[in-house]
Amino acid sequence: MSEVKKIATRESYGNALKELGASHPDIIVFDADLAGSTKTAVFGKAFPDRHFDCGIAEGNMMCVAAGAAAMGMTPFASSFAMFASGRAFEQIRNSIGYPRLNVKICASHAGISVGEDGASHQCCEDFAIMRAIPNMVVMCPADDVEARAMVRAAYEYKGPVYIRLGRSPVPVFDHRPDYSFTIGKGEVLAEGDDVAVIATGLMVYEAMEAAKRLREEGVSARVINMATIKPLDEELVLKAARECGRIVTAEEHSVIGGLGEAVCAAVAESGIPCKVRRVGVNDEFGRSGPADALLKRFGLSAEHIAEVALRI
Amino acid sequence: MTEKEKKELQITACKIRMGVIEGTYHAKSGHPGGSLSAAELFAYLYHRELNVDPKNPQWPERDRFVLSKGHTAPGLYAALALRGFFPWEDIKTLRQIDSHLQGHPNMNSTPGVDMSTGSLGQGISAACGMALAARVQGNPCRVYALLGDGELQEGQVWEAMMFAGHYKLDNLCAAIDNNGLQIDGKVADVMSVYPIPDKLRAFGWECCEIDGHDFDQMKAAFTQARATRGKPFAIVMRTVKGKGVSFMEDQAGWHGKGPNQAEYEQAMAELNARLAELEAM
Numbered sequence: 001m002s003e004v005k006k007i008a009t010r011e012s013y014g015n016a017l018k019e020l021g022a023s024h025p026d027i028i029v030f031d032a033d034l035a036g037s038t039k040t041a042v043f044g045k046a047f048p049d050r051h052f053d054c055g056i057a058e059g060n061m062m063c064v065a066a067g068a069a070a071m072g073m074t075p076f077a078s079s080f081a082m083f084a085s086g087r088a089f090e091q092i093r094n095s096i097g098y099p100r101l102n103v104k105i106c107a108s109h110a111g112i113s114v115g116e117d118g119a120s121h122q123c124c125e126d127f128a129i130m131r132a133i134p135n136m137v138v139m140c141p142a143d144d145v146e147a148r149a150m151v152r153a154a155y156e157y158k159g160p161v162y163i164r165l166g167r168s169p170v171p172v173f174d175h176r177p178d179y180s181f182t183i184g185k186g187e188v189l190a191e192g193d194d195v196a197v198i199a200t201g202l203m204v205y206e207a208m209e210a211a212k213r214l215r216e217e218g219v220s221a222r223v224i225n226m227a228t229i230k231p232l233d234e235e236l237v238l239k240a241a242r243e244c245g246r247i248v249t250a251e252e253h254s255v256i257g258g259l260g261e262a263v264c265a266a267v268a269e270s271g272i273p274c275k276v277r278r279v280g281v282n283d284e285f286g287r288s289g290p291a292d293a294l295l296k297r298f299g300l301s302a303e304h305i306a307e308v309a310l311r312i
Numbered sequence: 313m314t315e316k317e318k319k320e321l322q323i324t325a326c327k328i329r330m331g332v333i334e335g336t337y338h339a340k341s342g343h344p345g346g347s348l349s350a351a352e353l354f355a356y357l358y359h360r361e362l363n364v365d366p367k368n369p370q371w372p373e374r375d376r377f378v379l380s381k382g383h384t385a386p387g388l389y390a391a392l393a394l395r396g397f398f399p400w401e402d403i404k405t406l407r408q409i410d411s412h413l414q415g416h417p418n419m420n421s422t423p424g425v426d427m428s429t430g431s432l433g434q435g436i437s438a439a440c441g442m443a444l445a446a447r448v449q450g451n452p453c454r455v456y457a458l459l460g461d462g463e464l465q466e467g468q469v470w471e472a473m474m475f476a477g478h479y480k481l482d483n484l485c486a487a488i489d490n491n492g493l494q495i496d497g498k499v500a501d502v503m504s505v506y507p508i509p510d511k512l513r514a515f516g517w518e519c520c521e522i523d524g525h526d527f528d529q530m531k532a533a534f535t536q537a538r539a540t541r542g543k544p545f546a547i548v549m550r551t552v553k554g555k556g557v558s559f560m561e562d563q564a565g566w567h568g569k570g571p572n573q574a575e576y577e578q579a580m581a582e583l584n585a586r587l588a589e590l591e592a593m
Contacts, residue, residue, distance in 0.1 A: 071441075
């Protein structure tokens with residue numbers, strides 16, 4: 001793995017934002033005293049007149065962004081996932097989701113891979129919280145290439161968007177020159193028909209590694225990158241259910257309310273006979289430690305995905 | 313302000329009060345108390361202060377108004393109808409299924425509503441975002457917000473006040489309807505927000521106190537707000553909750569319920585008498 005180039009998706013976000021900012025004067029960026037960490041500072045340095053620190057007041061920030069959107073601007077509002085989706089839930093629900101305002105909430109430091117800061121900062125509930133808000137698009141990129149494309153797609157889309165970004169550097173693996181990103185479309189990264197692994201975020205790379213291990217065991221695993229959690233690409237999920245009959249979902253999020261449950265609902269309501277197992281954080285809080293060690297401890301690894309896929 | 317001008321505004325405020333009673337009576341619910349206390353403010357905003365065009369409610373350079381105390385939508389709706397944003401008859405559909413007049417303001421259903429509100433504390437933050445965006449865009453519009461006094465108990469209000477002071481949003485003007493009552497009783501007893509002007513000044517605002525039912529004082533306050541540079545401006549209005557309907561005045565119980573048939577008839581009789589009195593002046 002050491003030879004693989006690694007970039008944190010929050011870095012990709014800062015760079016993409018700066019790139020977009022040059023040609024789109026309607027972009028205005030808000031942060032809540034975390035600009036250096038969420039990487040909105042990259043935009044702020046290039047466009048200081050359109051970057052505003054709101055201080056440690058996430059609720060106010062979300063509504064300020066809503067107000068700017070009501071004026072026709074395209075606000076990006078950033079904080080850590082815990083405070084963006086948690087502290088400011090009701091502001092997002094009532095002042096962004098309900099009026100369908102064009103605010104892009106880009107939340108970094110999501111999941112267990114926050115590492116040493118521990119449970120108070122390791123948000124594993126943001127998919128669940130954001131999915132429940134009508135009008136909200138919920139996405140999570142797997143690598144640098146996808147993150148940058150996703151930020152651009154979010155800008156072009158008119159309406160509220162939540163993008164989950166990570167703190168830790170993750171492998172950059174998608175090097176196709178013709179790469180393109182479409183909101184609401186999952187992508188088959190590896191073909192296979194014994195089992196389908198549907199993953200999102202940093203678990204996509206793990207899913208591909210798991211598929212290699214499974215191949216060695218004689219199991220042909222389809223790997224699907226589900227970058228958009230909502231609206232879910234049900235067509236692709238149901239195709240996998242029909243053709244593989246077995247699905248493992250993988251996300252750096254609680255098994256409650258995230259990608260796994262969204263896939264379960266789609267499969268159950270379709271009537272297609274298909275077993276589903278969810279790999280994620282099992283209804284427990286995280287803890288301090290190095291990100292890599294935590295991911296292993298919480299079963300968010302290629303090994304665990306492969307084990308679950310073999311047992312299903 | 314000439315006596316004629318004042319009389320016109322008083323007539324408008326009286327008609328807004330009729331709209332509040334009409335709407336909450338037909339809805340059998342809603343919030344008459346805080347709508348009635350702000351009737352003069354709604355009248356002044358929509359007939360003197362706000363640069364808006366009912367024929368073009370989305371005009372980009374219009375002044376914005378955010379009803380941060382969104383539950384007093386009946387007052388806003390009556391003002392918008394009187395200003396010509398939609399037919400007066402719509403008032404009778406308040407809160408009913410398929411009406412564009414939602415229980416709390418919805419910017420996507422009602423012409424003239426600039427921001428969806430209802431959850432206290434959020435509107436003033438949105439108004440801050442509008443004022444800041446207008447500055448970035450070079451849009452000459454001004455942004456106005458109306459808050460309740462009980463609403464000041466929301467922590468978010470002070471996050472917003474800090475933001476407006478920090479960014480010196482002098483295109484922002486907030487009015488605070490200090491009627492002294494909230495659902496559970498007197499604001500002073502439930503959770504005191506006083507002294508309001510001292511707090512606002514400490515957060516970087518320019519501030520004045522007026523009788524919120526006096527148009528001369530209101531005109532002076534808004535004139536001062538327009539002339540203020542480098543600071544957001546707040547107008548703390550001393551008002552009477554339920555003003556204009558004898559049995560609703562200064563009664564916390566009329567915060568959030570609609571009048572029954574007898575109460576409706578009495579309220580309308582009182583307001584009609586007041587209107588006749590004003591028109592005869």
